[in-house]
Amino acid sequence: MASIWEYANPKKFIETTDRLLPWFSALALLCLVVGLVWGFFFTPDDYKQGSTVKIIYLHVPSALMAINAWMMMLVASLIWIVRRHHVSALAARAAAPVGAMMTVIALATGAIWGQPMWGTWWAWDPRLTSFLILFLFYLGYMALWSAIENDDTAADLTSVLCIVGSVFAVLSRYAVNFWNQGLHQGASLSLDKEENVADVFYHPLLMSIAGFVLLFVALVFLRTQTEIRARRMRALVARERLQ
Amino acid sequence: MMPDLGKYAQAVLSSYAVSITLLVLLVGISVLRARKVRRELAETEQRVRRNG
Numbered sequence: 001m002a003s004i005w006e007y008a009n010p011k012k013f014i015e016t017t018d019r020l021l022p023w024f025s026a027l028a029l030l031c032l033v034v035g036l037v038w039g040f041f042f043t044p045d046d047y048k049q050g051s052t053v054k055i056i057y058l059h060v061p062s063a064l065m066a067i068n069a070w071m072m073m074l075v076a077s078l079i080w081i082v083r084r085h086h087v088s089a090l091a092a093r094a095a096a097p098v099g100a101m102m103t104v105i106a107l108a109t110g111a112i113w114g115q116p117m118w119g120t121w122w123a124w125d126p127r128l129t130s131f132l133i134l135f136l137f138y139l140g141y142m143a144l145w146s147a148i149e150n151d152d153t154a155a156d157l158t159s160v161l162c163i164v165g166s167v168f169a170v171l172s173r174y175a176v177n178f179w180n181q182g183l184h185q186g187a188s189l190s191l192d193k194e195e196n197v198a199d200v201f202y203h204p205l206l207m208s209i210a211g212f213v214l215l216f217v218a219l220v221f222l223r224t225q226t227e228i229r230a231r232r233m234r235a236l237v238a239r240e241r242l243q
Numbered sequence: 244m245m246p247d248l249g250k251y252a253q254a255v256l257s258s259y260a261v262s263i264t265l266l267v268l269l270v271g272i273s274v275l276r277a278r279k280v281r282r283e284l285a286e287t288e289q290r291v292r293r294n295g
Contacts (some may be wrong), residue, residue: 011272016288036259039247040255041244041246042257044288045249050249050250050251051246051247051249051251051252051255052251052254053252054248054255054258054259055258057254058258058259058262059258062262067250097269098269101265101266101268101269104265105261105262105265105266108258108261108262108265109261109262110254112254112257112258113254113258113259115254116250116254119253215266215270219269219270219273221272222274222277223273223276225279226273226276226277226280226281229280229281230280230284232284233280233283233284233287236284236287236288236291237287239291240290240291241293243294
C-alpha cells in the first residue's frame with residue numbers, strides 16, 4: 001500500500017491527479033446536472049417558502065463547500081507547517097479561489113432568497129456576518145500569497161492566517177447554535193433525520209452537494225497542478241538569471 | 244416544461260443565473276490558466292535545455 005506522503009512528490013501528484021481528473025470532472029458535471037435539473041424542474045414548492053425553496057440546491061452546497069474548502073486549506077497548511085511538503089502548501093493556495101467563489105455564491109443566493117423571505121437582502125445576523133468575515137479572510141489569504149515573492153515565506157504566513165481564519169469557518173457553521181438568535185435558520189441537513197428537509201427536497205439536494213464536492217476536488221487537482229508548474233517555472237527562471 | 248415559479252420567479256431564476264455564471268467562470272479561468280502555465284513551462288524548459 002502506497003503511503004499518502006508519496007503524493008508530496010510533485011511528479012507523483014501530477015501523474016496521479018492527471019489520471020483522476022477526467023473522472024472527477026465527468027462525475028461532478030453529471031451530479032450537478034442531475035441535482036440541479038431534478039431540484040429545479042421536478043420538486044414541488046414548499047408550503048412556506050413557495051418556489052424559493054429551489055434556491056437551496058445552490059445555496060446549501062456552496063455554503064457547505066465555502067466552509068469545508070477552508071478546512072481543507074487548514075489541513076494542508078498544517079501539513080506544510082509540520083512536514084514542509086510544498087505540494088500541500090500549493091494545494092491550499094489552489095483551493096482558496098474556489099472556496100472564495102463558493103462563499104460568493106452562498107452570500108449571493110442567500111441575499112436573493114432573503115429579500116422575498118425576510119424582506120431584506122442583508123442582516124447583521126451571526127451566521128451571515130461570520131460568513132462575510134470568512135469571505136474577507138479568503139481575500140486576505142489570496143492577497144498575502146500574491147504579495148510575497150518568496151514561496152516558502154508566503155506559505156508560512158498564509159498558513160498562520162489560515163489557522164486564524166479557521167475560527168470564522170467554524171463560527172460560520174455553528175453561529176446559529178452558539179448564539180441562537182438572528183434570522184438564519186438551523187442546518188438543512190443533519191444526522192438527526194427529524195431535523196432534515198423533507199425527502200422530496202433531500203435527495204436532489206444530496207446529488208447537488210455531491211456535484212459541488214466533486215467539482216471542488218477536480219478544481220483543486222487542476223489548480224494544484226498549475227501551482228506546481230508555475231513554481232517550477234519560477235525556479236527555472238531564477239536559475240537562468242543567476243547563470 | 245418550465246415550472247411555474249409564481250411571484251418568486253425572479254429570485255429563483257436570478258439565483259440560478261448568478262451561480263451558474265460564477266461556476267462557469269471559475270472553471271473557465273482555471274482551465275485557461277492551467278493551459279497557459281503548462282505551455283509557458285514547456286517553453287521555459289526547452290529554453291533552459293537549449294542554453295545548457
